Amino acid sequence: MSIVTSVPPPTVPGAAVQIPPARPSSIPGPFQFLGRSLRTLWANGKARIGLVILGLDILVALLAPLIAPHSPSATTFPPYLSPNGTNWFGTTGNGQDVFSQMIYGARISLLVGIIAGAVATFVAVTIGLIAGYRPGIIDEVLSFVTNLALVIPGLPLMFILAAYLKSRSVWTIVLVVAFTSWATGARVIRSQASTLRTREFVTSAQFSGERLFRVVFREILPNMTSLVAGSFFAAATAAVMAEASLEFLGLGDPNTVSWGTILYYAQQQNALLTGQWVMIFAPGLAIALLALSFTLVNFGVDALSNPRLREKS
Amino acid sequence: MMGTGEVMTLLDVQGVNVVYEPNRGTRIWSVREVDLVLKQGEFVGLVGESGCGKSTLGFALTRMLRAPARLENGVIQFGGVDVASLSGEVLRRQRRNGFAIVLQSGMNALNPVRNVEDHFADILKAHARSGERHPRAAVRRRGAELLGKVRLDPDVLAKFPFELSGGMRQRVSIALVLALEPRMIVFDEPTTALDVIVQKAVMKTIQELQQESGFTAILISHDLGVVLESTNRVMVMYAGRIVEDQPSKGLVRGLHHPYTEALLHCYADPRAEEIHLAGIPGSPADLSLPLSGCAFAPRCPLVQDICWKVVPPLAPLGGGLAACHVRAPSDKVTGAKEVAAKVAQT
Amino acid sequence: MRQVPNGELAPGKASSVPPVVVDGVSKIYRVRGRGSGTFTAVDNVSFTIPPGSAIGLVGASGSGKSTLAKMITGSERPTSGSIRFGELAVESLHASGLRKYHRRAQMVFQDPYAALNPLHTVAYTVTRPLQNFLNMSAAQARDRVHELLETVGLTPPGQYAAKLPHQLSGGQRQRVVIARALACDPELLVADEPVSMLDVSLRAGVLRLLADLRANRGLSLLYITHDLLGARVITDEILVLHKGKVVEQGKTKFVLQNPKHEYTIQLLDAVATPFAAAGA
Numbered sequence: 001m002s003i004v005t006s007v008p009p010p011t012v013p014g015a016a017v018q019i020p021p022a023r024p025s026s027i028p029g030p031f032q033f034l035g036r037s038l039r040t041l042w043a044n045g046k047a048r049i050g051l052v053i054l055g056l057d058i059l060v061a062l063l064a065p066l067i068a069p070h071s072p073s074a075t076t077f078p079p080y081l082s083p084n085g086t087n088w089f090g091t092t093g094n095g096q097d098v099f100s101q102m103i104y105g106a107r108i109s110l111l112v113g114i115i116a117g118a119v120a121t122f123v124a125v126t127i128g129l130i131a132g133y134r135p136g137i138i139d140e141v142l143s144f145v146t147n148l149a150l151v152i153p154g155l156p157l158m159f160i161l162a163a164y165l166k167s168r169s170v171w172t173i174v175l176v177v178a179f180t181s182w183a184t185g186a187r188v189i190r191s192q193a194s195t196l197r198t199r200e201f202v203t204s205a206q207f208s209g210e211r212l213f214r215v216v217f218r219e220i221l222p223n224m225t226s227l228v229a230g231s232f233f234a235a236a237t238a239a240v241m242a243e244a245s246l247e248f249l250g251l252g253d254p255n256t257v258s259w260g261t262i263l264y265y266a267q268q269q270n271a272l273l274t275g276q277w278v279m280i281f282a283p284g285l286a287i288a289l290l291a292l293s294f295t296l297v298n299f300g301v302d303a304l305s306n307p308r309l310r311e312k313s
Numbered sequence: 314m315m316g317t318g319e320v321m322t323l324l325d326v327q328g329v330n331v332v333y334e335p336n337r338g339t340r341i342w343s344v345r346e347v348d349l350v351l352k353q354g355e356f357v358g359l360v361g362e363s364g365c366g367k368s369t370l371g372f373a374l375t376r377m378l379r380a381p382a383r384l385e386n387g388v389i390q391f392g393g394v395d396v397a398s399l400s401g402e403v404l405r406r407q408r409r410n411g412f413a414i415v416l417q418s419g420m421n422a423l424n425p426v427r428n429v430e431d432h433f434a435d436i437l438k439a440h441a442r443s444g445e446r447h448p449r450a451a452v453r454r455r456g457a458e459l460l461g462k463v464r465l466d467p468d469v470l471a472k473f474p475f476e477l478s479g480g481m482r483q484r485v486s487i488a489l490v491l492a493l494e495p496r497m498i499v500f501d502e503p504t505t506a507l508d509v510i511v512q513k514a515v516m517k518t519i520q521e522l523q524q525e526s527g528f529t530a531i532l533i534s535h536d537l538g539v540v541l542e543s544t545n546r547v548m549v550m551y552a553g554r555i556v557e558d559q560p561s562k563g564l565v566r567g568l569h570h571p572y573t574e575a576l577l578h579c580y581a582d583p584r585a586e587e588i589h590l591a592g593i594p595g596s597p598a599d600l601s602l603p604l605s606g607c608a609f610a611p612r613c614p615l616v617q618d619i620c621w622k623v624v625p626p627l628a629p630l631g632g633g634l635a636a637c638h639v640r641a642p643s644d645k646v647t648g649a650k651e652v653a654a655k656v657a658q659t
Numbered sequence: 660m661r662q663v664p665n666g667e668l669a670p671g672k673a674s675s676v677p678p679v680v681v682d683g684v685s686k687i688y689r690v691r692g693r694g695s696g697t698f699t700a701v702d703n704v705s706f707t708i709p710p711g712s713a714i715g716l717v718g719a720s721g722s723g724k725s726t727l728a729k730m731i732t733g734s735e736r737p738t739s740g741s742i743r744f745g746e747l748a749v750e751s752l753h754a755s756g757l758r759k760y761h762r763r764a765q766m767v768f769q770d771p772y773a774a775l776n777p778l779h780t781v782a783y784t785v786t787r788p789l790q791n792f793l794n795m796s797a798a799q800a801r802d803r804v805h806e807l808l809e810t811v812g813l814t815p816p817g818q819y820a821a822k823l824p825h826q827l828s829g830g831q832r833q834r835v836v837i838a839r840a841l842a843c844d845p846e847l848l849v850a851d852e853p854v855s856m857l858d859v860s861l862r863a864g865v866l867r868l869l870a871d872l873r874a875n876r877g878l879s880l881l882y883i884t885h886d887l888l889g890a891r892v893i894t895d896e897i898l899v900l901h902k903g904k905v906v907e908q909g910k911t912k913f914v915l916q917n918p919k920h921e922y923t924i925q926l927l928d929a930v931a932t933p934f935a936a937a938g939a
Contacts, residue, residue: 200773203734207761208784208839209791222778362858363829497671508719509885513929535858538931566935579859582932583891583915590892592863 047300132193677745
């Protein structure tokens with residue numbers, strides 16, 4: 001018997017994709033990752049629209065002091081005015097300029113949306129990864145807690161927490177929202193982690209001598225980028241809506257200016273009766289658009305976990 | 314060459330090209346200029362390795378290609394009708410008493426929440442001609458009859474896919490296809506996903522079925538042994554083209570296309586006294602590039618200058634055809650015959 | 660074509676690798692749901708892998724061969740019986756002991772598409788065992804990685820080191836898997852169907868590689884497959900498994916030419932070779 005491979009392989013045109021040796025990049029790793037991710041997201045049509053809307057919101061929030069014509073809380077104008085030359089969106093019952101309030105309001109909504117979303121996702125990833133990777137008693141306990149958190153109605157729980165907590169600040173809202181929206185993400189992440197755990201490349205990593213920490217964070221988690229990003233955008237969407245709801249019901253800080261508080265005051269001051277449509281529609285539309293932008297960007301996250309789509313950028 | 318004038322030509326394919334065009338990434342020409350003619354009742358094997366285009370060709374012939382794959386051009390005359398130009402309902406009607414395909418994984422082809430009888434009812438209803446009725450009793454009778462053809466008991470009708478073994482699921486897939494009384498069936502790697510012993514049994518059933526029912530069959534496989542055992546004619550594909558077309562019995566002896574010969578040397582009988590097992594050095598050609606000349610040239614032991622420049626057409630070799638300037642020089646290619654003669658002398 | 664004696668080591672080359680002794684190993688799974696309570700994947704199997712030899716475990720799916728492989732490499736624990744690698748009792752290893760064991764006993768997986776993390780380069784995958792087991796620094800590892808890639812036939816190594824799995828063909832991926840397994844210089848290599856997912860034209864190359872590694876490094880090889888041709892080409896001895904039991908065992912060539920058990924005969928019959936088909 002013999003095994004023959006005869007002559008050395010001749011070169012086949014195009015058979016081996018030539019890769020130029022990688023030059024050490026001057027951009028630090030995490031920023032490269034961010035740049036690449038943004039490019040991947042931008043490639044998807046729906047995500048692109050979402051990124052544009054989100055970008056505009058962020059810009060407005062950052063440049064608020066420069067763009068807003070007046071101070072949002074100054075009660076210098078005649079109250080209950082319809083849109084006019086000075087006050088493009090009219091004024092509130094306290095004589096504040098609605099347009100300036102809308103501009104400054106972007107800050108709070110974005111802040112709460114992104115931070116609450118991030119905190120919720122962080123909790124979800126931690127719990128989901130641990131539960132998914134370690135079957136047995138740990139998984140049982142964590143799954144039980146997750147299911148419990150899922151079953152309790154989120155909004156009522158939020159109201160109770162917000163009403164119960166003594167301090168009324170934006171951070172309270174962030175924590176309350178994060179606390180009630182981590183469960184969905186945790187469940188999905190646990191499910192995916194548990195699938196990936198049995199994949200051969202994970203077993204292969206174990207054979208390479210990798211310890212638990214590295215297996216979870218360098219083998220499994222990178223393959224779940226899409227899922228984590230998806231969870232984040234979903235949580236951020238929910239956070240924006242939840243924050244607006246809490247503010248609208250008066251459970252937020254009435255002294256901060258946000259789109260939710262504008263709606264709160266609109267309700268308190270019977271904006272429907274005084275004919276101030278803009279005061280109702282503008283914040284409502286803005287909240288909806290922000291939430292929509294997160295959802296749209298979510299359409300593009302599937303590509304993040306696929307290395308095939310990276311090289312063409 | 315093959316068959317007499319009495320046997321009808323069922324499939325006449327001219328110039329089929331299939332291109333994959335993903336949104337991001339390169340275009341790949343996976344089937345290039347394929348011509349073939351099948352007569353009614355033939356059992357043909359289509360053999361090749363990964364990426365040679367055999368499954369793509371099978372899907373193209375049965376009009377099953379989905380984006381990003383596209384039938385670029387070509388004529389597919391099936392029973393006199395050019396199905397390449399059909400679409401919509403007219404195309405769908407061709408699947409009754411026309412052509413059909415059996416896919417690789419029986420599990421994926423069956424609906425996991427419906428039992429086998431429901432599958433039969435569904436397919437009979439979907440392709441019923443006007444005026445045809447299929448009450449439950451009739452479905453059951455026809456189902457039992459078809460299951461019998463694939464050597465399964467009628468009590469399989471009541472079962473769900475998860476209750477069946479891999480081999481049984483594949484047989485059910487075949488029985489479902491038979492319900493359409495097809496004149497041609499394409500089997501795309503029907504036994505690859507099965508256990509090696511079950512493979513043999515299912516292939517035997519397919520062979521017997523083809524002989525009994527007389528439908529034309531195309532067996533797509535990467536396994537030359539399986540193909541030679543069951544078929545009466547075999548076509549070898551490489552880099553999107555058919556490079557050899559021979560009666561199955563003649564493939565083991567004599568001279569053939571260098572790729573076919575190399576492929577044969579990759580197989581051996583484990584019981585033999587001495588085993589010479591070979592591989593084929595190099596890698597398959599990059600199909601995203603337009604290739605000039607013969608795609609196998611970089612790996613061919615008989616390569617000549619002309620091979621790099623001119624694509625060899627299929628020309629007579631032994632009992633069939635081969636696309637090789639050296640082994641089967643064609644009259645249409647200037648200089649080919651001289652080159653072949655020179656090589657034959659050395 | 661060169662003649663090489665059927666799988667035997669060149670005479671005079673002794674191996675310092677300890678033998679693997681599998682003694683009365685069984686694996687019984689408890690099955691929930693309808694039906695019986697237990698499923699016996701492996702039933703009282705005993706055999707030895709002598710130092711530096713190549714043993715084949717042959718059988719169809721469900722025969723228990725993969726489960727046996729997992730128990731020998733420590734990924735699963737037997738329900739009963741013992742597995743000894745020299746003095747080491749493999750069946751009772753825990754986390755850190757298992758890590759040390761992996762330094763000496765490595766596995767080559769079946770599916771080259773699944774065995775590599777799609778996000779890691781070839782260099783990363785092959786470097787990790789060097790860093791974990793041999794405590795090499797990144798610079799030292801780089802040279803060794805190039806050496807390993809050359810050993811498995813991926814030349815020039817510099818070109819392959821930066822690639823991601825989806826840029827490689829199936830045969831190339833499998834070679835990367837083998838390179839990773841070889842990185843820490845193991846004494847035992849368990850290959851679970853290493854060529855069954857490769858094209859036939861690529862199989863001889865990978866089989867040759869495994870045979871050469873065995874001959875040159877004196878490591879023991881456990882080759883698991885349903886493909887009798889592969890077993891014939893690189894193993895000295897085979898065990899035929901059916902439903903968890905060993906039904907036939909002996910020198911490879913002898914068993915294949917003189918099968919006694921009905922299942923072995925069935926397996927041989929199921930092999931479709933072009934030559935057998937044409938009656939050549």
